[in-house]
Amino acid sequence: MGDSPDSAAITVEGLWKIFGSGAQKVLAGDDRNLDPVALREKTGCTAAVRDVSFEVRPGEVFVVMGLSGSGKSTLVRCLTRLIEPSAGEVRIDGEDVRAASPARLREIRRHQVSMVFQHFGLLPHRKVIDNVAYGLEIQGVPRQERHARAAEILSLVGLDGYAGSFPDQLSGGMQQRVGLARALAVDPQVMLFDEPFSALDPLIRRDMQAEVIRLHREVGKTMVFITHDLSEALKLGERIAIMRAGAIVQLGTAEELVGAPADDYVADFVRDVPRSHVLTLRWICRAPEPGDPLDGPELPAATPVKDAVAVASASSLPIKVVADGELAGVVDRDDLLAFLAGQDPHSVRANA
Known part of the structure; x- marks a missing residue:
């Protein structure tokens, strides 16, 4: 989960909330693995929160x-x-x-x-x-x-x-x-x-x-x-x-x-x-191929794909995708078109 418990604002580990008089009996046995309907029918209990863990x-x-x-x-x-x-x-x-x-x-x-x-x-x-x-x-x-x-x-x-x-x-x-x-x-x-x-x-x-x-x-x-x-x-x-x-x-x-x-x-x-509104260039960029020019426009890796379309349309050169000052990959018009058509640009390129 990344952060240590001491550095997290909130740490939740193995949290359960079972409503019903037999909650502790459910937790102590295999019944807790039943699906909600089966658990309710067998024990009369409802597992509202089941073994939840996360950090904030x-x-x-x-x-x-x-x-x-x-x-x-x-x-x-x-x-x-x-x-x-x-x-x-x-x-x-x-x-x-x-x-x-x-x-x-x-x-x-x-x-x-x-x-x-x-x-x-x-x-x-x-x-x-x-x-x-x-x-x-x-x-x-x-x-x-x-x-x-x-x-x-x-x-x-x-x-x-x-x-x-x-x-x-x-x-x-x-x-x-x-x-x-x-x-x-x-x-x-x-x-x-x-x-x-x-x-x-x-x-x-x-x-x-x-x-x-x-x-x-x-x-x-x-x-x-x-x-x-x-x-x-x-x-x-x-x-x-x-x-x-x-x-x-x-x-x-x-x-x-x-x-x-x-x-x-x-x-x-x-x-x-x-x-295209949620996924960023980090998601679809690829390693440069031999012969790919690297003097095209440059965009941060966190740029939403939709915002890269106009940049790609204005240049015939691949977009350089940069993260933390380093080249993360490139994206060209074909990659963007494949993505916007609902395809995986990496698979399309591999099968081309």
Whole structure:
């Protein structure tokens, strides 16, 4: 998984959540390997999270996606024990969350981790500024200090001038910005988002996605984002874990998921994604062949394929693909045409 546990913001190892009175008996035997329907019929238990392991790097936007019932919301709630895991390890900044006492767990939730839910959960009788400052109030921060911090965060999320409003005077998108500001106000190390924009209109949802991207760029928080929407996952996630029936079936970058789906389930998920918008020149470049001129245009390996088409059209020479200052390969018009036609340019060239 790359990073050592001590360097990861979040480490999850062998995490299980089984609902039902026989959960520990299931974990101790072979029944845990049954498919969800068979497990439920035999034991009456439901394995909502099944042997999940991953790491989230500091400052990363890590997306967990899947259809309804895949276990993604249960998973994110297990991270801070809003739902108690049945087995496995969860570490936040190296600390074993499952070993935390109730008092320590409250401290983790108040100071280190903030959550943003689909349902905003704003206090209707309190003004916006007091909603944003609520976490600081729980921490015991004096009123003047917490209001100053709340005003600063309201400005950050584009809600200048609304400090004195009540939640029901705001649109859904603005209410979600208040929820986002409330999560940011306590300056957490980690932010957990559980389908926060699912109830919003498409245009407002798009604006809020852009807001999360902007805020991440400005404040650099580690973020775990839960969604059932693939376009949202591709837009936000540096890496994406796809869940099915409580297990992670593939974890990788958007490029890895689209370019090399692990199975038919993932392939079906990404089937309608425009490959040229997601895959980069790194994915299709090849080693130069004898006689290939190397004085053509130069593009970074991270350039999306769609953005290379105009460059290739303007030059008869192969594009030099460069990564970290070194030549990673070349791409010419034939390679791009083969890719855009849905073919593997390497196979087409080998069979030519």
